[in-house]
Amino acid sequence: MRIALAQIDLVVGDLSGNARRSIDAIEAAREAGAAITVLPELTITGYPPEDLLFKQHFLDDARVALDDVAAATSGTVAIVGFPERGGDAVYNAAAILADGEVQGIVRKVRLPNYGVFDEYRYFGAGDHAAIVEVDGVPVAVTICEDLWLPDGPAAAAAAAGATVILNTSASPYHRGKGHQRERMLAQRARDHVAVVALCNQVGGQDELVFDGHSVILDHEGLVVGRAAQFAEDLLVCDVDPAAASAARLRDPRGRLAHRPALGTPVRTVARLTTAATEHPPTSTPPRHGHPQDESPHGDGELFPTLDPIAEVYAALVLATRDYVAKNGFSTVVLGLSGGIDSTLVLLVAIDALGADRVRAIVMPSPYSSEGTQSDADRLADAVGVQRMRLGIKPAMDAYDQILAEPFSGLEMDLTEENLQARIRGNLLMALSNKHGWLVLTTGNKSEMSVGYSTLYGDSAGGFAVIKDCPKTLVYDLVAHRRQVTPDAWGTDGEHDVLASIVERPPSAELRHDQRDDQSLPPYDVLDRILEGYVELDLGRDQLVDRGLPAADVERVIRLVDLAEYKRRQSPPGVKITPRALGRDRRLPITNRYGG
Template sequence: MPRIALGQLNLTVGDLAGNVEKMAAAAARATEAAAELVCFPELSITGYPPEDLVLRPEFVRDNLAALDELAAKTVDACPVVAGFVDRTERGLHNAAAYLAGGEVRVRYHKIVLPNYGVFDEKRYFVPGERTEQVLVGGISVGLSVCEDVWQPGRPLSDYKGVPLVTNINGSPYHRRKLEQRLAVLRDRAREFGGWIAYVNAVGGQDEIVFDGGSLVMGPDGEIASRAPFFEEDLLIVDIDETTAGAERDSVWSEPPESIFRALVLGLRDYVGKNGFDDVVLGLSGGIDSAFVTVLAVDALGPDAVRALAMPSPYSSPESVEDAADVASRLGIRLDVTSIEEIFDAYGSTLRPLFEGRPEDVTEENLQARVRGNLLMAISNRFGSLVLATGNKSEYAVGYATL
């Protein structure tokens, strides 16, 4: 039975060259560790999810060229399984390629296409029709992609008697996802009677966070080896007929720690992958803005976080003191900018229109709009990304300082 490597990488949608370089470097490390196969996540060439980029013929063409480039860069490495967008006379396919000797030797097309939640794959892809096996370390290894293992039947039913199936994934994080994921993998492993090498993406891509947690599961449904959550890893695992083992095994975090780590990772990658160097936010001294500030500092470091305290006639002195305390503890820049004059100017402008009516929440709500203007001005001038600090209840009713 073989030694395999699971390349749990943080890839970027559209960065074909950067993704290829990451995989080539990981394949070199896997080869140094004497792995006989290294597997990378779903659509690892393009990054996941590429969405409407795949509707551009030139993007699909460039992704195929990038796959050939990866094959060339890994000519002296162990064989590679990588995800890419394939094109046939039937249409586009969410595909896995087996690369060896500098060539694309096998192409597998994902059979089960998800079309729920964040997944919209039937809009872009046509399902595959056949399963594929490759020879690794003297044994047959079946290929599959993500959703292929989430229901009984093909392709896993075609692999009965096959010792090992690789499953490359772009499986997003949400609370209680791990329990669902493990239950599905246990069912499939027991049904086809072999090992599953599950490799997942890690990192944030727009509103989606991939948590990693790659693993090897035995025919009995027990986890033999696991990679960490929320960080890149190259998991090297030796598999034989009855056991599998790695030099190290990760301890998986649970809520609320896992939720916090997902938020930090998602924020870090949203900022970085969209080309920003730093962020700005309004710090009121309340729990919502304080929590967002902690997330930002953990994600980006204190030098990349700038806060504005913007007291108004409705603000208490304690709120500014609390904001200053938070900024001091976290080591970030805090600018205290009163909005009283701007608020009064709004009031003077609106007074004739509000004549005869008593003050109410209308005047208080002006604060959020004034603060939003100041934050956006800082963003426009210095190129910082504005972080919103409202909570879910506020967003649900449409009231928050954006």
């Protein structure tokens, strides 16, 4: 059986556009001889559509778009996700399309309601597993988490005879997620003694980025086809369902699965014949995987996976590109300080959009060092972006004059430091208003966690590229990007501008001789505390038991709790860690628990 997985970049709410993308993908798969084409979860609407699902006319229009896709199917079967209105509920559903019509509908049974997911808010749950018979082969159709656990719809369908399990998914990325998902799918293939094929969405959607990384595994859990990460792709793969069927005769575990305690009922929703029962073999591309990826039971392209840091960088680039494009911007602007954070944001922006669509604004104050300013200039020259220099001293003097009377007799403190950041934020937003540029903020997760940022200053903007990147990861990402083009950074003879930026002690440069380590613990310590407190919900005693300094733990916990109100007002930024600030972590602002 030839299976095609069409991981496409969908736009939430673009019903007609998503339908066109689906039709194009199905046509390409049919031309490649696929019997079945699987598209991502909620293909028609994009994922997650959120409160659009409360609009009756949105659901009606989604069904019209689905019927348009169905009308374009002939000679192949397509699995296309859509929101199905059924009585007083909406279901996360997958339509079985063939011969120009909707031949059957499968409803998602397992609804996630953790982390970034709110599916209980929107959907009713299906009550049965579904099998589609395609060219005589029983094929299970599952939706995302219906395959995640050992029991449930996938297990029930396999026990009822399905030798191929298809999964339409919108599984958002975080660091390492693709490899975790692939290992889980390998176990499910072995558990159910079935071919497993998962098609995952790709692309950025607000704070989420989807990595693609669609995959097909044989009944022994070996990868026989893997699509690209962070790019649209059509993966076409020949699999052998008969090998799974033969293996079940030798595996007694499957016989136990027929017990009534398995739970989920199974229905055959369609019996279909395609024009793809005979076709030439797929061309055999070079194998990129490890030896254990080789399998005699299937043959498809195996894209190599990225290393952990390259993977995160690719996620940032895709998320930035899609946020800019899907929201109608052509150009972005950022403040370039010569520090490590704005450097990373600049590099991501030019890789996402091209240097001609990025503007860098250098905004020196009397406290800006010659080193950071010259490195900002050198970096802009090295990457070829337009830069503009706007000194902020005149604005600082104007504020001093305006505030002289109400500040009379008071010492200079954080107020004056914050005014500098707010002046810069105002300048960037003025350029945004005048030219229609999107402002990219440059704050990282470590600083945002503890409130080491200025409200309406460096936090002002439209998209926070590295919002979920801890400071230590920022350094790793810049080092990775430097290695990609190692000869690009020596813009004036011996000087390596990226090396200079990486080696300089981090500083906000809002007063003379300021350094971040005067206000915060060292970043390697800070990030370990934040990982425990923010991502793992550990308390102070547990953190200290991990060998972290008690005084630092107390201080960081207090800062994190106090800064919740700031984070609520920050722009969206791409999720990179398992628990991002925002949708993943929801704590009250008014809160006296204290850790």
